[in-house]
Amino acid sequence: MKISLLRPDDWHLHLRDGVSLNAVVAHTAERFGRAIVMPNLKPPVTTTELAREYRARILAALPASARFEPLMSLYLTDHTAPTEVARAKQSGFVHAIKYYPAGATTHADAGVSALDKTFAVLAAMEEQDLPLLVHGEVTDSQVDVFDREAVFIDRVLSDVTRRFPALRVVFEHITTKEAVDFVKSQPATIAATLTPQHLLLDRNALFEGGIRPHHYCLPILKRAHHREALIDAAISGNPKFFLGTDSAPHAKHSKEAACGCAGIYSAHAGIELYAEVFEQAGRLDQLEGFASHHGADFYRLPRHTDRITLSKDPWTVPTHYAFGDDRLIPFRAGSTVAWRLCSP
Ligand code: DOR
Ligand code: ZN
Secondary structure, three states, X not given: OEEEEEOOOEEEEOOOOHHHHHHHHHHHHHHXXXXXXXXXXXXXXXXXXXXXXXXXXXXXXXXXXXXXXXXXXXXXXXXXXXXXXXXXXXXXXXXXXXXXXXXXXXXXXXXXXXXXXXXXXXXXHHHHOOOEEEXXXXXXXXXXXXXXXXXXXXXXXHHHHHHOOXXXXXXXXXXXXXXXXXXXXXXOOEEEEEOHHHHHOOHHHHHOOOOOHHXXXXXXXXXXXXXXXXXXXXXXXXXXXXXXXXXXXXXHHHHOOOOXXXXXOOHHHOOXXXXXXXXXXXXXXXXXXXXXXXXXXXXXXXXXXXXXXXXXXXXXXXXXXXXXXXXXXXXXXOOEEOOEEOOO
């Protein structure tokens, strides 16, 4: 069996920099036409100028044959100047600004300490119509790690959407029924991305026969009924929900550690894994909207005109990929993915 899709885009991607960037970028460029590239480098990509330089490094790391466009994002801090927003918008290559609560996740120490410190920037973004991308978890250590997304909606996100009603917001990598319900309840300005891991796994996958660091990401995997709500949203045809892998490469040694990093690498099968989800739900007909239409429409970019083909031809994922001096352990390492990307 084969399916053909308008070329998809990845609306949430970590490419890193240097040798790590070189190790991963081809996987994304083989499948996706564009990707929103996360700015959580060390140091973070806080200005349009830094984004211009990072974009050039990404373009230089692409295989010669690639036709892939990195869509840049800036990293919001307590010190972001409202004037940076107009500069970002005018650049034509910055498509969003990313909000990480300080300390919420990998390289988020420079994130925002209290959202009200950024209200002038959010007002400028609303004015300039530049989307805000949200890592939606509170960092309060008193709040259970499995509840941090739901609490974030109540404490932070609902206030932002009320205060800045014209601001376009992408609630990134949502993991809970509460987030699905919130996004559905909001106007068309509020959308969400969904990752393959949150659609394919529930939190049992963290402890299958032992602790599984390669299934650890943030927000953390949730209970089965949350996964069901995410699948329903993905296959619903609702244009508020679209593809964002959150593919987040980390060296093997920093995942398999006493204090391991959060992040799952999925770019090697970044569209194929979603095909599994949609097929299992009996809704392969909805995959193209989710992967190739909704995100482009939300970001007000043209849909692609070329197509990709996937065939139902299971393949075994390598046990690892080279990653500088280290190794990268991909999602499904050593086991199969049901769909295969056909070469053009
Ligand atoms: O699991 C995650 N990894 N979640 C994030 O929010 C960041 C990402 C990363 O950069 O590794
Ligand atoms: Zn991410």
